[in-house]
Amino acid sequence: MSFWLRLSNVFRGERLNREIDEELEAHVADAVAEGRNEAEARRALGAALRLREESRDLRLLPWLDSLRADAVLGWRQIRKRKVASAAAILSLGLAIGSCTAAFRIIDALLLRPLPVERPGELYALTRTGFGFDGKFDVSYAWAYPSFQLMSKAVRGQAELLALGYVERVDLTYSTDGEMEKANIQYVSGRMFPSYGLRPAVGRLFSGNEDNMAQPQPFAVLSYDYWSRRFGRDRGVVGRQLRIGEKVYEIVGVCGESFTGTEPGRVTGVFLPATMYAGAREEGWTWLRTMVRIPPGQALGPIRDRLAASSRAFEENRAKGFEGITRANIQRYLDRTVGLQPAWAGLSNLQLEYRRALGAMAVLVLLVLLIACANVANLMTAQAASRAREMALRVSIGAGRGRLVQLVLVESGLIAVLAALTGGAFATWAAPFVVGRINRADNPARLDMPADWRVMAFAFALTLLVTGLFGLAPALRASGVKPAAVLKGGSDPHSRRRLIHGLIALQVTFCFVVLFVSGLFVETFRLLSERPTGFAAERLLVVYATPKQPQPPAVWDELARQLRTVPGIDAVASSAWPLLDGMAWNNFVSVHGGPPSSELAYFLAVSPGWMETMKIAFLEGSDFRPDAASPGTAIVNETFVKTFLPGERALGQTFLKFRDRFQIAGIVRDTPYKGLRGPVLPLVFVPQHELDKDGQLMPIRQMAFLVRTQSDRPFALAGSLRSEMRRLRPDFRVTNIRTQQELIEGQTLRERLLALLAVFFTVVALLLAGVGLYGVLDYSVLQRRREIGIRMAIGAQAADIGRLVTSVSSRMLLAGSAAGIVLGLISSRTMESLFYGVKATDPRMLLLPWLVIAGTSIIAAVPAVIRAVRTDPVTSLRME
Numbered sequence: 001m002s003f004w005l006r007l008s009n010v011f012r013g014e015r016l017n018r019e020i021d022e023e024l025e026a027h028v029a030d031a032v033a034e035g036r037n038e039a040e041a042r043r044a045l046g047a048a049l050r051l052r053e054e055s056r057d058l059r060l061l062p063w064l065d066s067l068r069a070d071a072v073l074g075w076r077q078i079r080k081r082k083v084a085s086a087a088a089i090l091s092l093g094l095a096i097g098s099c100t101a102a103f104r105i106i107d108a109l110l111l112r113p114l115p116v117e118r119p120g121e122l123y124a125l126t127r128t129g130f131g132f133d134g135k136f137d138v139s140y141a142w143a144y145p146s147f148q149l150m151s152k153a154v155r156g157q158a159e160l161l162a163l164g165y166v167e168r169v170d171l172t173y174s175t176d177g178e179m180e181k182a183n184i185q186y187v188s189g190r191m192f193p194s195y196g197l198r199p200a201v202g203r204l205f206s207g208n209e210d211n212m213a214q215p216q217p218f219a220v221l222s223y224d225y226w227s228r229r230f231g232r233d234r235g236v237v238g239r240q241l242r243i244g245e246k247v248y249e250i251v252g253v254c255g256e257s258f259t260g261t262e263p264g265r266v267t268g269v270f271l272p273a274t275m276y277a278g279a280r281e282e283g284w285t286w287l288r289t290m291v292r293i294p295p296g297q298a299l300g301p302i303r304d305r306l307a308a309s310s311r312a313f314e315e316n317r318a319k320g321f322e323g324i325t326r327a328n329i330q331r332y333l334d335r336t337v338g339l340q341p342a343w344a345g346l347s348n349l350q351l352e353y354r355r356a357l358g359a360m361a362v363l364v365l366l367v368l369l370i371a372c373a374n375v376a377n378l379m380t381a382q383a384a385s386r387a388r389e390m391a392l393r394v395s396i397g398a399g400r401g402r403l404v405q406l407v408l409v410e411s412g413l414i415a416v417l418a419a420l421t422g423g424a425f426a427t428w429a430a431p432f433v434v435g436r437i438n439r440a441d442n443p444a445r446l447d448m449p450a451d452w453r454v455m456a457f458a459f460a461l462t463l464l465v466t467g468l469f470g471l472a473p474a475l476r477a478s479g480v481k482p483a484a485v486l487k488g489g490s491d492p493h494s495r496r497r498l499i500h501g502l503i504a505l506q507v508t509f510c511f512v513v514l515f516v517s518g519l520f521v522e523t524f525r526l527l528s529e530r531p532t533g534f535a536a537e538r539l540l541v542v543y544a545t546p547k548q549p550q551p552p553a554v555w556d557e558l559a560r561q562l563r564t565v566p567g568i569d570a571v572a573s574s575a576w577p578l579l580d581g582m583a584w585n586n587f588v589s590v591h592g593g594p595p596s597s598e599l600a601y602f603l604a605v606s607p608g609w610m611e612t613m614k615i616a617f618l619e620g621s622d623f624r625p626d627a628a629s630p631g632t633a634i635v636n637e638t639f640v641k642t643f644l645p646g647e648r649a650l651g652q653t654f655l656k657f658r659d660r661f662q663i664a665g666i667v668r669d670t671p672y673k674g675l676r677g678p679v680l681p682l683v684f685v686p687q688h689e690l691d692k693d694g695q696l697m698p699i700r701q702m703a704f705l706v707r708t709q710s711d712r713p714f715a716l717a718g719s720l721r722s723e724m725r726r727l728r729p730d731f732r733v734t735n736i737r738t739q740q741e742l743i744e745g746q747t748l749r750e751r752l753l754a755l756l757a758v759f760f761t762v763v764a765l766l767l768a769g770v771g772l773y774g775v776l777d778y779s780v781l782q783r784r785r786e787i788g789i790r791m792a793i794g795a796q797a798a799d800i801g802r803l804v805t806s807v808s809s810r811m812l813l814a815g816s817a818a819g820i821v822l823g824l825i826s827s828r829t830m831e832s833l834f835y836g837v838k839a840t841d842p843r844m845l846l847l848p849w850l851v852i853a854g855t856s857i858i859a860a861v862p863a864v865i866r867a868v869r870t871d872p873v874t875s876l877r878m879e
Contacts, residue, residue, distance in 0.1 A: 074410030078417075084774075088375045088414050091767050092469075093421030095364075095371035096461060098760070100422055101429035102364045103457050106357050108446040109264060109350055112453070113343050115257035117196030118292075123299075124342040125150075125160075125289040125306060129335030132328055132587075132599060139335075140346065141285035144273060146313045148212075150289070153309040158302050159292040162188040162273040165348075166265040170545065170734045171243045179732045182225065182268040184243070185260055186276045186287070192220070194292055195258070200226070202237040202252025209272035212279065216272055219248040223256040225268030245548075246275065261290070262347035264444045282317050290342055299339055307337035323587045323595040323657045349444060353437065356749050359830050363516065363760045366509045370764050372468040373506045374771035377499050379411060379469060411470025412462075419462045436752045499775050503808060504815040506768050507852060511819025512826060513764040514848035517757030519827060519834055522844070524754035526836040527747050533670035534578070535614035538569075539739035540713045541577045542704040542720055546731045549698035552688045554728075559606065559704065561727050567716055570707040572609035573687060577703050579742045583673045588683075589655040590643050598642060600656075601672050601680045604629065604687040610667060612705050619650045620665030627686040628696065630659035637669045639681035661685065675746040676835055705739075713738055753833065765851065769859040776804060776863035780870075788872040797868045804867045805860050812856055816849050823848075 078085040113119040127139045144162060151160040164186035170179045188194075189209030197204060200223055209216045219241060221230075230236045239250050248271060260267030278284030293302060311333060318329050344350075427450070434446050448454075546554075555573060562571045576582040584602045587595040607623040623632060633654075640649040653662045661683070669679040689697045708716050717736045724733050744751075780787070787800060795803075827839035837844065 071409050071413065073406065074413045077410055078413060084378055085414065087770060088378055089417045089421060091371045091374055091770070092415065092418035092465060094425065094763055095368040095422070095767075096415075096419050096458070096465060097422030097425030097429060098364045098763075099368055099461055100426035100454065100458050101433065102357070102361055104426060104430040104448045104454055105433060105446065106361065107453060107457075108448045109347075109357065110344055110354065112263070112447070114195075114261065114345050119343040121292050121294060122342045123291045123293060123339040124346045125291055126338045126340050127310075127335045128338060130331045132324065132332060132585075134598060139285075140288045142287055142289045143282055143285050143313075144276070144279045144287060145282050146310060147287065147289055149313050150306050150309045153305045154291075154302050157297055157305075158294070159190065159194055160188075161191050161194060161290045161292065162186075163191070163261050163288045163290055163346075164273060164276060164286060165288070166260060166262050166267055169243055170732065171241050171269070173239060173241050179734060181734070182229075183260075183265060184269045184271055185262075185267040186271050186273045187261075188273055191270075192254070197258055198255050199252045200255050201234050202250075204252050204254060205270070205272065210274060212274050215274045215279075217246060217248045217275060218251045218272060220270040221250060221253045222259050222267050222270070223254055224259050224266055226253045229268070241269070243271075248275075259447075261288075261345045262349070263345045264347050264349035264446055266445045282313075288346060290346070291339060293339075303337060303339050310337055323589065323655070325587075325595055325597060328587075328595075328597060349437070352749060355830065355833055356753055359516070359520070359753065359833060360756055362826060363513055363756065366513045367760050367763055367767070368465070369468070370506050370509045370513070370767045370771075372465060373502045373509070374469075374767050374774075375414070376469040377502045377506075377771055377775055379407070380499055380502075408466065408470050412466045415462045415466040415470075418465070419458055423458065433752070433756070436755060437748055500808070500811050503772060503775055504811040504818070506771055507812055507815025508818040508822060510764045510768040510852060511816050511848050512823045514761055514851055515819065515823035515839075515844065516826060516830070517761045518844050518847055519830075519837055519839060520750070520753040520757040522837045523833070523835045524747060524750040527675055527750050530671070530675055532578075532743065533615060533668045534739075536739040536743055538708045538711060538713050539613075540706040540708060540716065540720070541580075541735075541737045541739055541742065542706055542724075542733060543701070543735040543737075544704060544724060544731050544733055545701040546728070548730070549700045551698050552696050555687075555699055555702055556606075558724075558728055558731070562704065562706065562720070562723065565716075565719060565723050567709050567719070568706055569709055570608065570612040572606050572612040572705045573702045574603060574605040574609055574705065575687065575702065576603070577705065577739065577742060578603075578613075578670060578672060579674065579739075579746055580703075581673055586656050588643060590652070596643060598681070600639060600643070600683055602656075602683045602685055603672070604689070605684050606687050609684075609705065610634070610665075612707050613670075615670060616668045618666045618668060620663070622665065623686050628688040628690050629685040630656075630661055630690070631686065632664040633661035634665040634667055634684040635663055636667055636679070636682040638679045639683060640666060642681045675743070701734075749833075750835070765855050768852070769855045772808060772856055773859040773862060776808060776860055777866065780804060780863050780867045784870055787867055787870045791870060792872040800867050800870075801864045804864050808856065808860065812853065816852065819848070820845060 114122070116122075124140060125142065128137075130136050131139070142162075147160060147162050154160065166183050166185045168181055169184050171182055171184075172179050187205075188207075189205040190207040192204040193207060199220075202220075204220055205218065209218060221236065226232060226236065236250055237252060241248050241250065254270070260270075273279060273287065276286065278286055291302070291306075293299060314333055318333065321329055430448050434444055434448075437444050544558075559571045559573055562568065575584075585599040586602065587598075588600045589595050605623075607625050607627065610617065610622055618637065620634070623634070635649065640647075643654065644652060649663050649666055651663060653660055655661075667684075670682070672680045672682055687699070687702070691697050706713070706716070706720065710716065714736070720736065721733045724731055787803070790800065790803070823845075824839055827834075831839075
């Protein structure tokens with residue numbers, strides 16, 4: 001009989017039985033026709049039931065038939081216990097869904113290979129060591145002249161690709177067209193052929209664009225951007241776009257799958273690296289270097305060649321350094337060049353959220369383990385209630401393996417239903433979490449398809465979950481002793497020890513979730529409430545740029561006219577606003593001494609900027625209207641403490657290279673480029689800057705700080721755009737943001753972690769509470785005879801309450817103790833994600849215990865009430 005026929009027979013049991021019965025009757029009829037007695041013929045054939053079973057085994061797959069039968073029985077058991085089954089499915093579904101959502105995000109950002117040829121050959125070139133700012137870090141930034149030298153050093157062994165950072169810039173598609181924003185990336189001309197990419201329309205870069213002697217102003221659009229912006233119009237080839245003063249011709253559209261080399265950022269326009277403004281500058285580190293190393297080439301020699309070339313370039317460049325100590329220069333040159341696998345691309349989102357996603361994965365795993373322990377307890381309790389059934393099955397010949405299969409199949413059905421529930425949850429949860437890391441003006445976009453990778457993960461997770469919560473009850477069911485059970489029961493203490501052990505495990509994992517979550521929530525609170533030193537409310541930031549750089553007088557006049565707009569209190573301007581992420585730093589010299597070992601940070605501002613920002617002066621005064629740089633400067637408290645400790649700073653002078661500044665004022669400390677780090681020594685200089693001939697330099701772009709009268713400053717955004725267009729048609733407003741939005745943008749990661757922490761805390765507490773309630777309720781049912789006897793001989797309600805909760809209380813203490821140890825260990829790996837809070841803070845350790853204790857008390861109340869209300873007469877009569 002063929003395999004496929006035997007397979008189909010498994011699912012046509014009733015029909016198969018009829019066919020076998022008909023065949024047996026046909027044999028009897030043939031014997032009768034031959035003259036034999038019917039009764040003798042039936043005896044000769046043997047027992048009909050045995051014959052049917054033997055015939056069935058020959059006509060179908062017995063192992064598959066047993067699975068089908070167990071699945072039918074398991075489904076009946078699930079339907080019989082609807083409430084308990086629904087609780088198990090929902091709790092597991094939530095945990096599986098959280099795990100799947102976390103995997104989708106981690107896979108999209110960190111694990112999914114770039115859609116290019118042979119991504120496993122790609123490496124990112126890094127430099128590890130101390131920078132000029134004295135911080136030890138890993139840098140991915142390189143200068144293009146250094147990139148060219150390194151490319152020559154390994155020619156024939158490896159291929160280097162220059163990849164600029166994805167930038168969001170203003171561009172136009174016609175001379176008088178409105179400006180719009182798009183993500184651009186400057187790349188090597190060899191990138192497209194190296195990645196094996198094909199054009200959807202037109203052509204791609206071929207490599208000729210890498211010739212610095214003949215820069216080629218061409219542009220290639222990504223398929224995604226071409227579809228969204230141009231509706232897949234093939235006529236886009238040949239059109240021109242303008243970025244600043246440069247005009248590019250669109251020569252083609254890249255294939256559909258490739259959207260850039262930075263996961264989380266979709267590139268719209270690719271431009272040749274040679275067209276970048278700083279491509280010839282030796283000191284502009286603006287690109288990442290990706291190395292393609294073919295199979296058979298050793299990494300070590302290639303890395304050594306790249307390191308030697310890089311050091312030679314930096315040593316030659318260092319000869320022209322001014323205002324930097326020799327120790328700082330040597331420390332900068334001693335950085336180590338390395339190769340990091342980059343098959344998944346390289347982006348700032350990866351670097352910023354790698355640890356955060358790791359922390360999320362830990363929380364998700366703990367919630368999964370809590371859910372599995374919860375369901376395992378439920379299955380163990382149910383297995384105890386089915387002990388007599390299992391004993392009868394063993395007595396009539398069921399093997400131990402078949403009992404294990406029976407329980408595991410039921411567990412598998414629960415896991416599959418939970419996986420379906422979790423899949424629906426993950427479909428919503430993953431985009432929701434990604435939406436929480438979006439900046440309003442530059443949203444993150446991750447490709448998270450439900451492809452074979454996600455399906456394989458979900459399938460493996462379902463199998464793992466089935467084993468985690470189903471294996472222990474299955475083994476316990478298979479170990480049943482028929483004689484003991486049928487006489488009146490087996491040892492109840494062994495079963496209770498397993499259940500209580502699982503409760504302790506739940507408490508341990510729940511404590512860790514609460515502990516780590518508390519650290520994340522406290523980090524977000526402290527960071528959000530960190531004093532800024534300025535008033536962010538009612539403050540708008542208006543970014544503006546003209547078609548051509550304009551003299552300072554034009555900017556001053558525009559600011560004066562904006563002050564007359566109804567609803568505006570004050571207007572000032574600066575190169576960029578505080579907490580925008582931009583930074584300008586340098587070494588300074590005081591008292592004619594050598595350059596300092598620490599960096600000072602600078603920001604160009606207009607007179608009145610301090611008043612508009614509400615930054616208080618401690619000494620001195622604001623810039624005069626005709627102030628220019630170099631000349632006077634305003635410094636913050638940290639600058640004085642760092643460079644002029646114990647001295648009267650007002651009136652003192654300092655040097656930045658050859659530029660001399662005199663301190664005209666001292667203001668309170670404010671954060672500069674971020675909230676997380678310490679306050680930096682900050683110097684405010686006049687935004688009017690003199691060139692070497694003493695003439696005022698034109699200004700390319702500026703950020704206007706507008707303080708409004710309304711508590712809803714963004715309501716004036718439209719009016720400001722219209723007024724700017726009316727006053728200066730050649731100016732463009734490239735962006736408008738509130739200062740509060742900039743502050744909140746500094747806490748995106750912390751807000752995400754706090755949000756997830758609260759969610760997982762609620763889930764963990766709910767699961768732990770339900771699990772404890774189920775165990776205590778089961779314990780009361782199993783000990784109702786003992787409780788009845790105790791009450792009959794005079795036990796009080798308090799005694800019964802202690803009896804019911806004594807073991808769970810011990811499990812609570814044991815689980816909490818283990819949770820403290822595990823929490824302290826796990827927190828060490830997440831220290832970089834915390835701000836202003838220590839894991840060893842007694843308050844952070846006590847709070848999770850109090851919450852778990854409170855949850856345990858609430859979960860225990862119904863069981864205690866049920867035990868206290870036990871009727872001794874009824875319970876003893878039932879036994």
